[in-house]
Amino acid sequence: MTDVLIQARNLSRAYHNGREQICVLQGLSLELRAGESVAVIGPSGSGKSTLLNLLNGLLPPDSGELQLFGRTHSLLTDSDWAELRRTRIATLFQDGNLIPTLTVSRNIAFRAGLAGLQEHEGRALLEQLDIADTAHRYPDQLSGGQRQRAALACAFAMRPALILADEPTGSLDYATAQRVAPLFFDAIRERALGALIVTHNPELAQRCDRILELREGALRPWDSAVSS
Structure with missing residues (x-):
């Protein structure tokens, strides 16, 4: 490169x-x-x-x-x-920096939307990160590790x-x-x-x-x- x-x-x-x-x-x-x-x-x-x-x-x-x-x-x-x-630029903080009033899937959609993307690969990213079952949970319902992986999904979803x-x-x-x-x-x-x-x-x-x-x-x- x-x-x-x-x-x-x-x-x-x-x-x-x-x-x-x-x-x-x-x-x-x-x-x-x-x-x-x-x-x-x-x-x-x-x-x-x-x-x-x-x-x-x-x-x-x-x-x-x-x-x-x-x-x-x-x-x-x-x-x-x-x-x-x-x-x-996607910045990944230690605390995950997720929006507490949105579910994981809506956090991902929101992050992709800010980047101007109408479609995203959030579901596939959650499956790859082994947290597909967290899609409809809120950040305060997740463990620290789950929040960190959800933040990774948000980051990659914005491309x-x-x-x-x-x-x-x-x-x-x-x-x-x-x-x-x-x-x-x-x-x-x-x-x-x-x-x-x-x-x-x-x-x-x-x-x-x-x-x-x-x-x-x-x-x-x-x-x-x-x-x-």
Whole structure:
């Protein structure tokens, strides 16, 4: 694949705590192409969630260059970002982020509808994820693992170009994660999606095409020998 979905150079982002400025990201660079999955690992507080929020437009960088789908972040309006999140960028949060007043099937239909799709493959996705029996349940009637799989179905039903995932199998038990992970990565490759996956799970990270470590505000290729 040659299509570059994310191109970031020297991104920086800081927070202010009173008079103190805390640099979370500093000099961060990243390239992600269609059909490629990249894992981002790092300790809690290293800036992984901040990175995801920069890439989906919920936070602006303080400095640096960021392009998504060939479009420069500084030229994107709030409406542009909202459209990208509706149609091209699927963000998977740890809590599933389902609408509590809609059943699982209606959550999927709603998500696909936001992307402009009148038809979707929600039923097939629920069957593949082994939660077809949850279609008419509400999110509060599901286990954490079921909610996470329902969120995966919502994400794939919108047919995005880019998936940003925060621990996409974090609420799954080991056996279920072993079944779901191959489906997740098969879908990424078959649909030529780009995926940036934040995770503490080494097995999940090693399924990705590349593993990057977020350390001292920047991304570096993961060196397993150093980490161990």
